[in-house]
Amino acid sequence: MHDVAPQSQGKTPKSEQTRALILETALRLFEERGFDKTTMRAIAQEAGVSVGNAYYYFASKEHLVQGFYDRLAEEHWNAALEAMDGVGDLGKRVRLTLTTWMDVAEPYHAFAAQSFKNAADPSSPLSPFSAESVAAREMVIELHRRVLAGSNLRYDAEIARIMPELLWMHHLAVVLYWAHDRTPRAERTRRLAERTSATVARAVKLSRFKVIRPLVREADAMIREFLITEPAPADVADAAEAKQD
Amino acid sequence: MHDVAPQSQGKTPKSEQTRALILETALRLFEERGFDKTTMRAIAQEAGVSVGNAYYYFASKEHLVQGFYDRLAEEHWNAALEAMDGVGDLGKRVRLTLTTWMDVAEPYHAFAAQSFKNAADPSSPLSPFSAESVAAREMVIELHRRVLAGSNLRYDAEIARIMPELLWMHHLAVVLYWAHDRTPRAERTRRLAERTSATVARAVKLSRFKVIRPLVREADAMIREFLITEPAPADVADAAEAKQD
Numbered sequence: 001m002h003d004v005a006p007q008s009q010g011k012t013p014k015s016e017q018t019r020a021l022i023l024e025t026a027l028r029l030f031e032e033r034g035f036d037k038t039t040m041r042a043i044a045q046e047a048g049v050s051v052g053n054a055y056y057y058f059a060s061k062e063h064l065v066q067g068f069y070d071r072l073a074e075e076h077w078n079a080a081l082e083a084m085d086g087v088g089d090l091g092k093r094v095r096l097t098l099t100t101w102m103d104v105a106e107p108y109h110a111f112a113a114q115s116f117k118n119a120a121d122p123s124s125p126l127s128p129f130s131a132e133s134v135a136a137r138e139m140v141i142e143l144h145r146r147v148l149a150g151s152n153l154r155y156d157a158e159i160a161r162i163m164p165e166l167l168w169m170h171h172l173a174v175v176l177y178w179a180h181d182r183t184p185r186a187e188r189t190r191r192l193a194e195r196t197s198a199t200v201a202r203a204v205k206l207s208r209f210k211v212i213r214p215l216v217r218e219a220d221a222m223i224r225e226f227l228i229t230e231p232a233p234a235d236v237a238d239a240a241e242a243k244q245d
Numbered sequence: 246m247h248d249v250a251p252q253s254q255g256k257t258p259k260s261e262q263t264r265a266l267i268l269e270t271a272l273r274l275f276e277e278r279g280f281d282k283t284t285m286r287a288i289a290q291e292a293g294v295s296v297g298n299a300y301y302y303f304a305s306k307e308h309l310v311q312g313f314y315d316r317l318a319e320e321h322w323n324a325a326l327e328a329m330d331g332v333g334d335l336g337k338r339v340r341l342t343l344t345t346w347m348d349v350a351e352p353y354h355a356f357a358a359q360s361f362k363n364a365a366d367p368s369s370p371l372s373p374f375s376a377e378s379v380a381a382r383e384m385v386i387e388l389h390r391r392v393l394a395g396s397n398l399r400y401d402a403e404i405a406r407i408m409p410e411l412l413w414m415h416h417l418a419v420v421l422y423w424a425h426d427r428t429p430r431a432e433r434t435r436r437l438a439e440r441t442s443a444t445v446a447r448a449v450k451l452s453r454f455k456v457i458r459p460l461v462r463e464a465d466a467m468i469r470e471f472l473i474t475e476p477a478p479a480d481v482a483d484a485a486e487a488k489q490d
Contacts, residue, residue: 117362121425177471180366192471199463206460211451218444226422226437 088152091201131231333397336446376476
């Protein structure tokens with residue numbers, strides 16, 4: 001058995017069900033009517049809850065999209081860890097992380113493609129780099145930490161610290177490609193993922209060389225300085241508390 | 246003096262002026278009214294030409310955007326080659342290629358940010374990877390060939406063949422970041438470009454190592470197989486002819 005994903009801990013089944021119902025309904029309406037044309041009122045009505053109740057769970061439509069990301073991250077966490085259980089080869093582990101993501105996200109392909117366009121703006125709250133996305137982001141970076149830790153590769157503390165974030169960047173690049181892929185079951189992205197996974201695994205192995213190390217270090221520094229927006233300390237405390245609830 | 250950019254050769258001043266006038270007018274209206282709300286009729290009217298004349302130069306609004314890309318590529322070609330004249334350091338040459346691009350594109354920041362969102366779809370004709378974008382793409386890849394060739398770096402035939410395309414990918418990544426940058430004169434992207442240029446130059450130097458070579462080769466193969474759509478052979482012949490006009 002794998003660890004339970006942090007976000008699903010400690011909520012009552014009833015409130016968890018209502019939350020899931022509102023989210024499901026919203027995703028269906030976004031897909032049917034488009035994101036902009038769907039109101040919170042319509043979502044509440046379709047889900048059979050009061051508007052106040054809907055707002056209690058999701059303060060805005062953007063929070064619903066965030067809820068969607070969080071749920072994808074959680075389902076992916078479980079599917080990926082299960083699939084790579086007992087697999088030692090890093091390239092295969094990276095590839096399984098990508099293919100399980102595509103499996104989990106497949107039902108939402110149309111909506112994801114649409115919402116990822118807005119998410120390409122790093123200053124959008126829906127960007128994977130935003131302060132608001134910290135929960136889903138830390139989950140998928142932690143997942144990549146396990147991708148690396150569970151492999152038969154030997155590496156040092158610095159690589160263990162930096163590399164999960166770089167693996168996550170590779171993951172995001174493939175997800176962006178997937179969002180625009182119109183082949184059945186995203187076959188083209190699956191072929192791409194097979195290729196990039198092998199190349200990325202090779203790059204991780206090379207990153208141990210002394211001459212390569214400055215590049216890895218600088219890539220990490222630039223991602224932190226120019227892409228990721230860390231939430232304010234108070235929000236971090238809140239998030240940590242929510243995880244322990 | 247630098248070579249004249251291929252696309253500006255051989256057109257009559259009069260038709261070149263009309264074409265430029267229509268393009269300028271379109272860009273202004275796109276910015277004022279939004280791309281979707283601007284019709285070809287309105288563009289023709291504002292430019293003081295007949296609708297038929299406007300369509301003679303640009304078969305659709307998408308062709309106008311393509312015309313915008315082509316013009317940016319041409320202005321950038323001149324500005325970049327002039328700026329890096331006599332500069333031997335590869336990192337500096339890469340950086341100058343980026344900063345001159347931002348200087349040239351600055352007046353169109355708002356429109357560019359908007360149109361690059363659609364361009365993120367590799368299957369869009371407005372994507373830098375599309376068959377339709379071949380002219381602007383080949384121009385900027387050729388520019389990067391000169392960035393490399395004019396540096397004081399020694400390299401072999403394979404690097405000379407592959408690397409301009411990889412440098413162009415770096416260029417596209419910074420341009421995407423720029424499109425979303427809201428700091429005055431894109432200061433944040435300029436700081437980023439300073440950092441990435443140095444790192445990229447370091448990576449180019451390392452790419453000569455035998456152990457790194459397969460990564461470079463594979464990156465090139467994946468870009469060609471999964472990103473770039475080559476135009477059909479007939480279109481290539483047309484483009485070559487247009488250049489020689």
